[in-house]
Amino acid sequence: MTKRIILVLLLMSAAVVRLNSGRPQSNDAARLPAVAAPETSYVGNDACARCHEAISESYSHTSMAHASGPATDEPRTVDFVDPGSRVHYRIFSDAGQLWLSFERPGDSFVNGKRKLLYFVGSGRRGLTYLFAVDGFLFESPINWYGDKKLWDMAPAYQGTREIPLNLPAFTSCLYCHVSDLRPPLPGTENRYAMPFQGHGGVTCERCHGPGASHVKGGPIVNPAHLAADRRDAICMQCHLEGKIAVERPGLHLSNYKPGDDLSTYVRYFVLSDLATRDLGAVSQVEALAQSTCKQKSGDSMSCTSCHDPHSEPSPENKVAYYRKKCLSCHGASFAEKHHPNQADCAGCHMPASRSTDVAHTQVTDHRILRRHLGVDGALQSAGDPELVPFPRSEQVDLRDRALAWQMLAQKGDAEARGKAERLLRQAVMNNPDDPAVLAELGYVEQQHGRADSARALYQRAITRDPDTLDVAIDLAVLEASSGHLGAAVKLWQSVFARAPYRSNVGLNLAEAFCKSGQYDSARSYLLRVLEFDPDSAHAKLSLQRLNQVPPACGP
Numbered sequence: 371m372t373k374r375i376i377l378v379l380l381l382m383s384a385a386v387v388r389l390n391s392g393r394p395q396s397n398d399a400a401r402l403p404a405v406a407a408p409e410t411s412y413v414g415n416d417a418c419a420r421c422h423e424a425i426s427e428s429y430s431h432t433s434m435a436h437a438s439g440p441a442t443d444e445p446r447t448v449d450f451v452d453p454g455s456r457v458h459y460r461i462f463s464d465a466g467q468l469w470l471s472f473e474r475p476g477d478s479f480v481n482g483k484r485k486l487l488y489f490v491g492s493g494r495r496g497l498t499y500l501f502a503v504d505g506f507l508f509e510s511p512i513n514w515y516g517d518k519k520l521w522d523m524a525p526a527y528q529g530t531r532e533i534p535l536n537l538p539a540f541t542s543c544l545y546c547h548v549s550d551l552r553p554p555l556p557g558t559e560n561r562y563a564m565p566f567q568g569h570g571g572v573t574c575e576r577c578h579g580p581g582a583s584h585v586k587g588g589p590i591v592n593p594a595h596l597a598a599d600r601r602d603a604i605c606m607q608c609h610l611e612g613k614i615a616v617e618r619p620g621l622h623l624s625n626y627k628p629g630d631d632l633s634t635y636v637r638y639f640v641l642s643d644l645a646t647r648d649l650g651a652v653s654q655v656e657a658l659a660q661s662t663c664k665q666k667s668g669d670s671m672s673c674t675s676c677h678d679p680h681s682e683p684s685p686e687n688k689v690a691y692y693r694k695k696c697l698s699c700h701g702a703s704f705a706e707k708h709h710p711n712q713a714d715c716a717g718c719h720m721p722a723s724r725s726t727d728v729a730h731t732q733v734t735d736h737r738i739l740r741r742h743l744g745v746d747g748a749l750q751s752a753g754d755p756e757l758v759p760f761p762r763s764e765q766v767d768l769r770d771r772a773l774a775w776q777m778l779a780q781k782g783d784a785e786a787r788g789k790a791e792r793l794l795r796q797a798v799m800n801n802p803d804d805p806a807v808l809a810e811l812g813y814v815e816q817q818h819g820r821a822d823s824a825r826a827l828y829q830r831a832i833t834r835d836p837d838t839l840d841v842a843i844d845l846a847v848l849e850a851s852s853g854h855l856g857a858a859v860k861l862w863q864s865v866f867a868r869a870p871y872r873s874n875v876g877l878n879l880a881e882a883f884c885k886s887g888q889y890d891s892a893r894s895y896l897l898r899v900l901e902f903d904p905d906s907a908h909a910k911l912s913l914q915r916l917n918q919v920p921p922a923c924g925p
């Protein structure tokens with residue numbers, strides 16, 4: 371669900387109750403019950419290669435096959451100073467391992483290194499690394515940008531002043547890049563029993579489904595033999611983000627298997643005025659759906675009309691390769707009259723433009739426009755946005771629509787608020803036990819200042835889904851601002867044990883314990899925050915003030 375920014379509460383009174391068992395334990399989360407790796411029916415690419423040698427060989431050269439893997443398979447050396455934060459980063463090999471080091475001269479906290487475990491991204495367009503602290507998995511703060519051939523801060527952190535070392539690697543991020551991903555430990559978002567993955571890259575089985583029975587002679591999914599919507603769903607699981615994606619009750623995208631109906635797991639919504647220039651980096655599915663080619667061809671056209679899932683054309687052959695695909699529908703005689711001297715059909719009708727959501731990255735325009743308007747030729751969106759399910763469907767649960775509008779409102783679309791609230795109030799009557807609906811309605815009530823109603827809704831949500839951290843955080847904020855500091859602290863402690871990289875939560879705890887005179891507890895919370903977020907100015911200042919005589923609270 372949505373990640374809201376939580377406020378650090380400095381409004382707590384100094385005369386506070388004595389708080390319980392404050393000291394954070396670095397192994398709090400370690401005491402969470404470990405899950406055994408699920409019995410897996412995935413066998414991996416090597417097993418397929420035994421019998422499908424040619425496909426396996428050509429597939430092994432694709433970027434999907436290299437969408438992730440052990441960091442030491444992609445060792446890059448980097449030496450780069452980020453001007454915004456003045457942090458000096460290096461990536462280097464040492465004793466058979468790959469490391470990321472960071473250092474800001476004169477700053478004792480921002481000086482350390484992390485062992486890089488995994489890379490994400492083939493590097494053609496970009497690449498980043500993953501590292502773990504205490505089993506919590508994070509993304510490197512710096513990324514390689516393949517189009518511009520440079521290292522820079524991660525996409526959302528351009529121009530940042532604090533080094534972001536606490537970017538959690540959620541399942542939702544890894545799902546498209548890593549195969550046979552293990553779920554995080556219960557109650558956590560990114561703490562994995564290592565290894566967190568079964569196989570690197572996009573494996574055969576991501577498109578063909580688990581192969582354990584097929585290697586013994588049983589059947590396996592061939593996308594070409596599926597109904598069109600199930601065939602298309604296979605690529606959509608990773609190439610469609612939509613404006614909003616709502617997971618169905620109790621289900622996750624990661625439960626999807628090739629051959630399934632994707633909308634059983636996730637509902638995608640797009641804005642109806644999508645005829646804008648706004649192309650995200652992962653938008654090929656939506657864009658193609660808008661093309662005249664697709665609209666006129668219907669189910670007979672799919673991603674594989676132009677892309678061979680098992681191979682990629684070499685750079686020299688690209689123009690001829692795609693031209694042939696166009697002409698398979700438009701006919702060779704068409705090309706004899708139409709720009710006969712220019713072979714690059716896609717160059718004119720599917721140009722690459724800058725992605726609107728990932729820095730330094732180009733995206734091919736899959737709308738296949740008659741005339742390309744250029745990056746600046748933005749069409750104005752007409753009227754209020756309308757969220758529509760994608761692919762088009764009349765059968766959309768009220769619950770899913772309500773959550774979609776609420777997520778749109780959360781993204782800052784003020785127009786969506788009223789509608790979201792109306793739909794949520796209706797949805798909670800049909801789905802009185804749905805934790806997502808309860809939590810979102812709770813948030814709406816909290817925004818209206820109706821604390822009791824919000825609290826009741828949050829508590830019902832948490833009872834039904836104790837693993838969700840965001841609801842506990844929202845409830846804690848509510849409790850703290852209603853003067854129930856003890857209750858807030860309990861909630862923060864439960865969250866911080868499961869998500870010690872959530873600096874604001876640790877800072878709230880430090881503040882609460884400091885105000886109640888428990889300075890040692892306050893100090894250990896600050897140190898725990900700095901372990902994951904060594905450049906938190908707030909934590910560093912608070913620690914300094916805490917170490918004064920007499921100690922003072924807050925930054």
Ligand code: HEC
Pocket residue numbers: 413414415417418419420421422574575578580581582584585586590591592593
């Ligand atoms: C022991 C040999 C063997 C192994 C191992 C094997 N296959 Fe096959 N596969 C076959 C044979 C034989 C066929 C049927 C003949 C054909 O179409 O090539 C087949 C057919 C297929 C088909 C087409 C199915 C259809 O109904 O049209 C797919 C897809 C496929 N295999 C994928 C895989 C994948 C993915 C793996 C690895 C998980 C794999 N195979 C491992 C032998 C094997």
Ligand code: HEC
Pocket residue numbers: 433434436437438490491492493494495545546547572576577604605606607608609673674677679682
């Ligand atoms: C499990 C997720 C997943 C599935 C399923 C998937 N893709 Fe991909 N695809 C990716 C990722 C991730 C990349 C980027 C790989 C990289 O460069 O790191 C990618 C890259 C591509 C590329 C770009 C290759 C290039 O030239 O850089 C094409 C084309 C593509 N996919 C087509 C398809 C088609 C067609 C299907 C369905 C038959 C499909 N993909 C299914 C995840 C997936």
Ligand code: HEC
Pocket residue numbers: 433490491492493494495496497498509516542543544545546547607608609610611651652653732733
């Ligand atoms: C919905 C599926 C999806 C999710 C989630 C996703 N990616 Fe991707 N990613 C892709 C696809 C598909 C591409 C291929 C490029 C494109 O579409 O332009 C890609 C490309 C990339 C690339 C560039 C690879 C290359 O060289 O082409 C990097 C790096 C990357 N993703 C990292 C991440 C990270 C880090 C996250 C989590 C924060 C993430 N991705 C989440 C699907 C996804």
Ligand code: HEC
Pocket residue numbers: 415418419422425426427429430434572573574575576577578592593594674679680
């Ligand atoms: C990105 C998705 C994707 C991946 C990854 C993928 N396939 Fe396929 N595969 C397809 C699609 C789509 C088809 C159907 C092609 C068509 O339209 O005829 C297919 C067809 C097949 C077939 C049927 C025979 C044929 O050539 O059409 C076999 C066998 C097969 N794949 C094996 C493999 C093996 C082995 C791997 C891993 C090395 C693999 N596939 C990886 C999407 C994928």
Ligand code: HEC
Pocket residue numbers: 662663664666667670671675676692693695696697698699700715716719720738739740
């Ligand atoms: C699966 C068949 C198919 C493929 C492949 C295909 N098209 Fe089309 N395309 C069509 C159909 C059908 C139409 C609409 C009828 C027509 O104008 O011929 C169309 C229309 C168009 C139009 C007119 C758009 C408009 O808004 O009037 C352009 C431009 C176009 N295609 C370019 C391409 C290019 C370039 C490629 C290759 C990169 C391509 N098409 C591949 C089927 C296809």
Ligand code: HEC
Pocket residue numbers: 605609654655656658672673674675676677688692695716720722732733734735736738
């Ligand atoms: C009409 C032909 C056509 C169809 C259909 C098509 N693509 Fe593409 N696609 C292209 C061309 C051309 C490129 C640019 C290739 C290049 O420059 O290397 C491309 C590039 C891509 C890339 C690389 C990233 C980017 O934006 O440049 C991805 C990923 C991709 N396509 C995915 C898909 C998916 C998923 C589908 C199905 C929804 C699809 N494509 C359908 C022609 C097509």
Ligand code: HEC
Pocket residue numbers: 693696697700705708709712713714715716718719740741
């Ligand atoms: C130099 C750029 C350029 C190239 C190369 C090019 N086109 Fe076009 N194409 C255009 C323009 C511009 C139009 C719009 C003409 C108009 O609106 O009068 C167009 C129109 C079309 C149409 C709409 C029908 C028509 O005749 O107006 C189709 C279909 C089409 N192109 C397909 C293709 C295919 C297939 C190729 C490759 C064989 C290709 N184009 C190569 C620029 C190009």
